Amino acid sequence: MKPYLLGMLKELALLGAMNNIVEISSMELAERVQASQQTSSRYLLELDKMNLIKREIGVKKQLIQITKEGKDILQEEFIQYQHIFALPKTIHFTGRVISGIGEGSYYTSRDGYIQQFQQKIGYIPYPGTLNIEIDPIEKNKLRLIKKFKSVDLCSFETDNRTFGEVKCLPALINDIKTVLVLPARGHYSNVLEFIAPVYLRDMLHVSDGDNVSIKIDIDTKGSANEE
Amino acid sequence: MKPYLLGMLKELALLGAMNNIVEISSMELAERVQASQQTSSRYLLELDKMNLIKREIGVKKQLIQITKEGKDILQEEFIQYQHIFALPKTIHFTGRVISGIGEGSYYTSRDGYIQQFQQKIGYIPYPGTLNIEIDPIEKNKLRLIKKFKSVDLCSFETDNRTFGEVKCLPALINDIKTVLVLPARGHYSNVLEFIAPVYLRDMLHVSDGDNVSIKIDIDTKGSANEE
DNA sequence: ATTACTAAGTTACGAGTAA
DNA sequence: TTTACTCGTAACTTAGTAA
Numbered sequence: 001m002k003p004y005l006l007g008m009l010k011e012l013a014l015l016g017a018m019n020n021i022v023e024i025s026s027m028e029l030a031e032r033v034q035a036s037q038q039t040s041s042r043y044l045l046e047l048d049k050m051n052l053i054k055r056e057i058g059v060k061k062q063l064i065q066i067t068k069e070g071k072d073i074l075q076e077e078f079i080q081y082q083h084i085f086a087l088p089k090t091i092h093f094t095g096r097v098i099s100g101i102g103e104g105s106y107y108t109s110r111d112g113y114i115q116q117f118q119q120k121i122g123y124i125p126y127p128g129t130l131n132i133e134i135d136p137i138e139k140n141k142l143r144l145i146k147k148f149k150s151v152d153l154c155s156f157e158t159d160n161r162t163f164g165e166v167k168c169l170p171a172l173i174n175d176i177k178t179v180l181v182l183p184a185r186g187h188y189s190n191v192l193e194f195i196a197p198v199y200l201r202d203m204l205h206v207s208d209g210d211n212v213s214i215k216i217d218i219d220t221k222g223s224a225n226e227e
Numbered sequence: 228m229k230p231y232l233l234g235m236l237k238e239l240a241l242l243g244a245m246n247n248i249v250e251i252s253s254m255e256l257a258e259r260v261q262a263s264q265q266t267s268s269r270y271l272l273e274l275d276k277m278n279l280i281k282r283e284i285g286v287k288k289q290l291i292q293i294t295k296e297g298k299d300i301l302q303e304e305f306i307q308y309q310h311i312f313a314l315p316k317t318i319h320f321t322g323r324v325i326s327g328i329g330e331g332s333y334y335t336s337r338d339g340y341i342q343q344f345q346q347k348i349g350y351i352p353y354p355g356t357l358n359i360e361i362d363p364i365e366k367n368k369l370r371l372i373k374k375f376k377s378v379d380l381c382s383f384e385t386d387n388r389t390f391g392e393v394k395c396l397p398a399l400i401n402d403i404k405t406v407l408v409l410p411a412r413g414h415y416s417n418v419l420e421f422i423a424p425v426y427l428r429d430m431l432h433v434s435d436g437d438n439v440s441i442k443i444d445i446d447t448k449g450s451a452n453e454e
Numbered sequence: 455a456t457t458a459c460t461a462a463g464t465t466a467c468g469a470g471t472a473a
Numbered sequence: 474t475t476t477a478c479t480c481g482t483a484a485c486t487t488a489g490t491a492a
Contacts, residue, residue, distance in 0.1 A: 003230035003231045003233065003234045004230045004231075004466090006230065007230045010307065010308075010311070013311040014307060014310060014311060015364070015367060016367050016368060016370070016371060018311060019371065020367060020370040020371055021370065022367045022370075023366065023367060024364060024367070025474095025475070025476090026475085026476065026477085027475085028364060035467080035468090036467070036468045036469085037468085037475095037476085037477095038467075038468050038469080038476095038477075038478090039466080039467060039468065041476060041477055041478095042466085042467085042477080044476090044477095045476095045477075057475085057476070058475085059474085059475065060474065060475055061474095061475070062475090062476080074308070074311060074312075075312070077308060078308040078309075078311070078312055080237065080241060081237075081301070081304060081305040081308050082305075083241060084237070084240040084241060084245060084301060084305070085301075085302070085305055137242070137251060137255060139250065140242060140243050140247060140249045140250060140251070141243065143243070143247045143248065144243065144246065144247055231485090252455090252456065252457090253456080253457065253458085254456085262486080262487090263486070263487050263488085264456095264457090264458095264487090265457095265458075265459090265486075265487055265488080266485085266486055266487070268457060268458055269458080269485090269486085271457090271458095272457095272458075284456085284457070285456085286455075286456065287455055287456060288455090288456070289456085289457080
C-alpha cells in the first residue's frame with residue numbers, strides 16, 4: 001500500500017465514503033490532499049484498479065464509495081493507531097529456549113539470593129534458570145518493564161565478590177507461572193532468565209530451540225506516560 | 228507532512244518510541260517499512276531535521292525517541308481515524324443565509340402540507356422557509372441523513388398539480404429549534420430549507436449572507452453501517 | 455557493525471490538452 | 474464544466490561506498 005494512496009483513501013473516508021456514496025470532483029479532492037487535479041485523478045484511478053474504491057463517473061464529478069477491501073485497509077490502520085495510544089496492560093514476548101552456560105545455576109544457589117527469594121517471592125527456586133532468547137528488537141519492551149512494579153532483590157557481598165541488585169517480575173511462560181529475573185543495573189541482554197519452584201523444562205515440556213510465549217502483566221507503579 | 232515520513236513515524240511509535248527510547252538500526256527499520264537501508268536512513272534524517280524524533284547515534288544502531296511534535300502529528304492522525312470509525316451522533320453543517328424565490332412561502336401555505344405539519348410536527352409553520360446555502364461538498368452528509376429517523380409528510384394532489392413526499396428532520400440553527408425540510412425524492416440541492424412556528428430571520432437575528440451553524444441529531448432508525 | 459554521502463536509476467508530479 | 478492522457482521535469486529511491 002503506497003502511503004500517498006492511503007492518504008487519499010483516508011480523505012475519502014473523512015468525507016463519508018465509508019458509509020455513503022460521495023459526490024466529489026478530482027479537483028476538489030486535489031485541494032484536500034494538496035496535489036494537482038491530475039495527480040488526484042491518477043490516485044483515484046489507482047485506488048479503483050486496486051479495488052479499494054468503487055466509482056461511477058458522471059458527466060460532472062464522480063460518485064465514489066470505499067469498498068470492503070478499502071475499509072479493511074483503513075481499519076487495519078486504525079487498529080495500529082489504537083495500539084500506539086493504548087497503554088498496554090500486558091507485555092508479550094515470543095522467544096526460543098536456549099541453554100545457558102551454567103551461571104543461572106550458580107546464582108540461584110547463592111545463599112544471599114535464596115534467602116531473599118524465600119522471603120520476597122515465597123519459595124526457594126529450583127536451581128538454575130530457564131533461558132529464553134528473544135528478538136533483539138523486543139529488548140525495547142524491557143525498557144517499559146523497568147518502569148513497572150517489581151520485587152527487588154538487594155545486592156550483597158561474599159568474601160569473593162559482589163552480587164548486584166536484581167528485579168523480579170511475575171511472568172507467564174505458556175501460561176505457567178514463573179518469575180523473570182533481570183539485573184537492575186546495566187544493559188539488557190536478549191536472553192531472559194526465568195525462575196520457578198520447579199524444573200521449568202519438564203514443567204513446560206520444552207527443550208532447546210522450542211518457541212515459547214511470555215506474558216508479563218504490568219501493574220502500574222507510576223505513569224508510563226511521562227516525557 | 229509527507230506521507231512516507233508519517234509511515235516511518237508510525238512504525239517507530241509501534242515499536243514503542245512514544246514512551247521509550249528505542250534501539251534500532253536503519254536496516255531493521257528499512258525491513259519494517261519495506262525500503263532500503265539508505266532510504267530508511269534518509270527518512271530518519273528528515274524526521275530528525277523536522278524535530279519529530281530525537282536520536283543518539285552510537286557505534287552500533289541508534290537510540291530513537293519520538294518528540295512532543297512527533298506525538299502531536301500521530302495524535303492528529305489517530306483523531307482522524309476515530310472520526311472515520313465513530314458513528315456520528317450529530318451532523319454539523321455551516322452555511323449562509325440566502326433568499327429563496329418565494330417557493331418556500333408557496334409550499335408552506337398549501338393546505339395539504341399545513342395539515343400534516345400540524346398533525347405530525349405539532350405546529351403550523353410560519354409561512355415561508357429559511358434558506359441556507361451549504362458548501363456543495365457538504366451535500367454528501369445529506370445522504371447519511373436519509374438513513375435516519377425522519378417524519379415524512381405524504382404527497383398529495385390538488386386540482387392543479389402533485390406535491391411530493393417530504394422528509395422533516397428536527398434541526399438546530401444557532402441552537403434555535405427548527406425543522407429541516409427535504410424532498411424525499413430527487414437530488415439534493417445545496418440549499419437547505421428550514422421551517423419553524425416563528426419568523427426565523429427575526430428569531431435568529433440574521434439576514435442574507437450571515438453564516439449560521441446547523442446541527443442535526445441522528446436518532447438511528449436502522450444501522451448506518453450496512454454495505 | 456553501523457550511518458549516510460554521491461551518483462545514477464526510477465517513479466511520481468503537473469502543465470498542456472483531448473475528449 | 475468534467476476526467477484523464479502525454480510527456481518533460483522534479484522528486485524519490487537505491488547501489489556503491491566512505492567513514
